[in-house]
Amino acid sequence: MKKAFGVKPYLFPMPTYMIGTYNEDDTVDVMMMAWGGICAEDMVALNLEADHKTVSNLRARGAFTLAIPGTDTLEASDFFGIATANKTADKFSRTGLHAVKSSLVDAPVIEEYPVTLECTVEKMEDEPYGLRVLGKIMNVLADESVLDDQGRIDAGKLNAFLFDQIQNGYYAVGEKIGQAWHSGAGLMKKA
Numbered sequence: 001m002k003k004a005f006g007v008k009p010y011l012f013p014m015p016t017y018m019i020g021t022y023n024e025d026d027t028v029d030v031m032m033m034a035w036g037g038i039c040a041e042d043m044v045a046l047n048l049e050a051d052h053k054t055v056s057n058l059r060a061r062g063a064f065t066l067a068i069p070g071t072d073t074l075e076a077s078d079f080f081g082i083a084t085a086n087k088t089a090d091k092f093s094r095t096g097l098h099a100v101k102s103s104l105v106d107a108p109v110i111e112e113y114p115v116t117l118e119c120t121v122e123k124m125e126d127e128p129y130g131l132r133v134l135g136k137i138m139n140v141l142a143d144e145s146v147l148d149d150q151g152r153i154d155a156g157k158l159n160a161f162l163f164d165q166i167q168n169g170y171y172a173v174g175e176k177i178g179q180a181w182h183s184g185a186g187l188m189k190k191a
Helices: 053-061 071-082 185-189
Strands: 017-022 028-033 036-040 043-048 063-068 099-101 108-110 115-127 130-142 161-164 169-172
Touching (some): 017 053, 017 108, 043 115, 053 063, 053 115, 108 115
Antiparallel strands (some): 017 063, 043 130, 063 115, 099 108, 161 169
8 A cells, every 4th residue: 555645856865966156255155955966978957946045156157066975074064955145154164164166167166075076057947846057067076085996986985975855864875786787687588
């Protein structure tokens, strides 16, 4: 027996991504978001509410970084989802995190986040469901601590966490349980 919940955004897991932008005074703004992700080989899609300070920064600067936070930054990352730069001007400095300017786009790279996509704003679409921002990935930066022996990003080393919109929880990620395009291959042989 299944229980019906009606129309709810109950999809799990949801990512936790950190959008980094600069304010008009060149201070760092970071916002946590969960409604978005990869939409093409070199593109990301972000679904945001238009009243966010981050959205004003995206419009003004035409660039952003999109980072994957680790569990070691949970407190600061969650704070970036709670506080709005519209009301809390010193939002970034309160966390103790550190930022450097991207060498490719007009946006900050947060040093404590292990993987960062440097992006340009390609399109902003006001839709009935909200604002959709399409960004072009210009580069991916990864801390050496999250690389495997062959120099590739190892998801198990990210210590990433996911968002549960159903009960408003965060869940740690890390254990690899299978290999994509291989774990189910045995079923291809069944008659």
